[in-house]
Amino acid sequence: MNFEKIEQAYDLLLENVQTIQNLLGTNIYDALIEQNAAYVTGSHENERVSRNISALKKLQLTTEEWRRAYQFLFIKANQTEPMQYNHQFTPDSIGFILTFLLEQLVDEQQVTVLEIGSGTGNLAQTILNHSQKEIDYLGIEVDDLLIDLSASIADVIGSNLHFAQGDAVRPQILKESQVIISDLPIGYYPDDRIAQRYQVASSEEHTYAHHLLMEQSLKYLKQGGYAILLAPNDLLTSPQSPLLKGWMKEHAKVAAVITLPATVFGTQAMAKTIFVLQKQTVQTLETFVYPLTNLQHAEELQAFTENFKKWKQDNGI
Secondary structure (H helix, E strand, O other): OOHHHHHHHHHHHHHHHHHHHHHHOOOHHHHHHHHHHHHHHOOOOOHHHHHHHHHHHHHOOOHHHHHHHHHHHHHHHHHHOOOOHHHOOOOHHHHHHHHHHHHHHOOOOEEEEEEEOOOOOHHHHHHHHHOOOEEEEEEEEOOHHHHHHHHHHHHHHOOOEEEEEOOOOOOOOOOOEEEEEEEOOOOEOOOHHHHOOOOOOOOOOOOEHHHHHHHHHHHOEEEEEEEEEEEEOOOOOOOOHHHHHHHHHHHEEEEEEEEOOHHHOOOHHHOEEEEEEEEOOOOOOOOEEEEOOOOOOHHHHHHHHHHHHHHHHHOOO
């Protein structure tokens, strides 16, 4: 990976986005979508933008170099026009762990993956770039701006990623996947009428959106398949957790619980844990529980991967 090329690409992208922003009087994210469309067509009505597009093409970036350049651009954009917390991308350190789990849990070389709440597509691209599997990926996202962003970036990079717009809590016509992945949003789902169709629904207040998405996601999961989910630390101890655990007893087994350092999320209140659910089978699994305290510490990560592989072997996965 060439960091000098990544920096050059970032500078060219930023200049194009700012130029388009000034021309159209639009926000930075719409300007990025416009820049991506111009890159795909190969030109833009503005001479500077066209010149920068030519320079970007000459860099011949790898898919990972593209992803990093866009990631830096989103960090810059978020400083001036912050995205809401649930729309911000999953940190790379966690993305790499999710990719490792996917690799370990699925034996087949070809894997169908559904991501609930695909956001800007950064997590999808992380998995695609670092997995040794052939990934057949579909991301579902309710926000139309994020769908346009993720699809336009995939077009530029040339990634075989597919995105669909929709409220994942509402029923969707989707094929069953081998793996579900989601960095679940934190908060309440506002439509009680829809929520009441679910087993996890609360009768006393709005239902947690992440509970509804967990129940819904397993409907799109093949029997014995795995849902790899980032969820609030208090998932199994929150006021609505009895409803969730009641549903789990019938439909899912907690295969793994991997706690993460709060520093990755900024605050303890926003911290999440990786929960791996297996769609109910006759197989008896001993839950893999592991605390990760430093995602930058190579020895700790090595110990984690070795322990997970041993757990997998002991459970005959």
